Amino acid sequence: MASYVYSACQKASADYTTLISDIVLAQQATPQLRAALEEGSRRPRNEHIEIIDYFTTLSKQHLDNLQSSIERHRYIISDVEYLKNYFNRLNSHLAKLNQQTREAQRRPELIESLQDTAMEVGASQVWLYNQLLEDVRTIAGQQRLIMQRLSIAVSVLLVLMVSAATTLCLAVIYLRRQRNTMHQLMLTDELTGLYNRRHLVKVVSAALTQAQRAQAPLSLMLLDIDHFKKINDTYGHPIGDEVLRQISKQLRLLCRPSDTLARIGGEEFCLLMPNTATHDALQVADRLRREIEVHTLIDEVLHANPTISIGVTTCQSGSLTFEQLYSFADKALYQAKALGRNRVESLLPPNAPPPYNDPLTYAHTLIREPSDS
Numbered sequence: 001m002a003s004y005v006y007s008a009c010q011k012a013s014a015d016y017t018t019l020i021s022d023i024v025l026a027q028q029a030t031p032q033l034r035a036a037l038e039e040g041s042r043r044p045r046n047e048h049i050e051i052i053d054y055f056t057t058l059s060k061q062h063l064d065n066l067q068s069s070i071e072r073h074r075y076i077i078s079d080v081e082y083l084k085n086y087f088n089r090l091n092s093h094l095a096k097l098n099q100q101t102r103e104a105q106r107r108p109e110l111i112e113s114l115q116d117t118a119m120e121v122g123a124s125q126v127w128l129y130n131q132l133l134e135d136v137r138t139i140a141g142q143q144r145l146i147m148q149r150l151s152i153a154v155s156v157l158l159v160l161m162v163s164a165a166t167t168l169c170l171a172v173i174y175l176r177r178q179r180n181t182m183h184q185l186m187l188t189d190e191l192t193g194l195y196n197r198r199h200l201v202k203v204v205s206a207a208l209t210q211a212q213r214a215q216a217p218l219s220l221m222l223l224d225i226d227h228f229k230k231i232n233d234t235y236g237h238p239i240g241d242e243v244l245r246q247i248s249k250q251l252r253l254l255c256r257p258s259d260t261l262a263r264i265g266g267e268e269f270c271l272l273m274p275n276t277a278t279h280d281a282l283q284v285a286d287r288l289r290r291e292i293e294v295h296t297l298i299d300e301v302l303h304a305n306p307t308i309s310i311g312v313t314t315c316q317s318g319s320l321t322f323e324q325l326y327s328f329a330d331k332a333l334y335q336a337k338a339l340g341r342n343r344v345e346s347l348l349p350p351n352a353p354p355p356y357n358d359p360l361t362y363a364h365t366l367i368r369e370p371s372d373s
Contacts, residue, residue, distance in 0.1 A: 005058030019069045020140075023133045026062035029055065030122040048111060052118050053101045060094050066132070076139050083135075086128050093121045133185065189263040191241060192248035198250070200262035200270055204322040207260075207274045217312045219281035221271040222329040223288070226307045226341040228267035243306055250295055254288055262361065270329075275338060278314040278346060283346040286309040307342035309333060314348055324349070 013159040033055045067087060070080060097117050104110040187199040195203075204220070225231075225247065232240040244267065251269060255261050260272040271288075273281055292308050311333030315325055332347035339345065 007304060019066075019073060020133065021137055022062070022069050023129050025137065026059075026066060027126065027129045027133070029058055029062060029142050033122050046105075049101060049104055052097070052104075052114060054348065055096050055118060055122075056094055056101060059121065060091075060098075063094065072152070076136065080132065080135050083132060084126075085130065086131075089112055090121070090124055090128060091118075093124060097121050098177050112188060126252050133285075139363075192245055192263050193263035194248050194252065194269070195260060197262060197264040197270075200264060200272065201261060201322055203260045204272055204325070208270060208315070208318040208320070208322070210318070211274065211315065214275075215317045216275045217277045217314055217316055218318060218325075219273040219276040219278060219312060220325045220329045221267040221273065221281060221285055222311045222326075223271065223308050224310075224331040224333055224337070225267040226309055226337075228306070233307065247292060247306065247308070250292060251288060254291055256284075270326075276314075278312065278348060281314060282346060285312050289342065289344055309336040309341045310344045311336055312344060312346040314346075320349060 033051075035358075071076060097114075100110065100114050100117055104114045111327070113310055187195055189196045210216075228240065228243070231243060238362055244263075248261075248263065248269070251261055251271075255271065256273070258274055262270050264270045271284075273284065276284075289310055293305060295305065311329045311331065313325055313328035313332060328347045328349060332345045335347065336343045336345040
């Protein structure tokens, strides 16, 4: 294909102006010969022969020039190959005319036949050059057609390239969106839109490493909806799912930008709080508990707002693993459930400092007594 395009471009870019000029110039020799022969018949014999000799020489020059021009335009050789025999025949006639001219100089009676031969040669030239000119003009017309086709082909190729590039860009954008969507689905919970346990574990690992470097505290909070199974059994799973969605939304609004909130079970949530000491985590936990308790989730459907129980633990300087942190927070959550639900409990690792100098006094101001519900 590349070879064809290159050949077509070369052929389309060929300039036949010089060749056409040579043909037109050669064509003019025959009318000039006729005029010269008519005038020369009234002149002395020697001048008449000189005119024919001049015509023979000039015709030979034109013929040689045309053959050389055709050789230079290699793309038209095949198109005018059928004229090769006519060129050879005209060469022979010119050589014969030249010989007769020399004989007529010695034998005056040959002038009349010499003149007839010159006219025949001129007629042959007229036909040959007219045919050659017609062929060259046809080739030039084909050249314009090739240029038009090449222009159309280039335009179509550009359109295809732009279309292909556009399609490729759209495909890349689509695949990137699909990848982001898949990545998001891998990291988030489908029902609530919160992060899932897989993402939480990665974040906790990085946060523990950072806490160890900065020698900073890190708190972990487990939240569980009280009597959630009863909500599903009484009102149905669609209402239970809506409760999960609205509690998740409320928790997300109450969390700090630096915190990581995730749903790690059916009705269980986890909140990671970097750079947060135990007393600060307890304050946050109680605020979350109170906001959920007073926030109306579904009007005129639930007889009472759902409540949550919370277990809190704190790691000093990133010295624990996620499993250890989770274990302490889970035990604290179990204690909150055992003590009546809708409350906050904390369980710290051994040798951890208490949240306040008087933790019992702080607990009375922080933890609400369980309701009758």
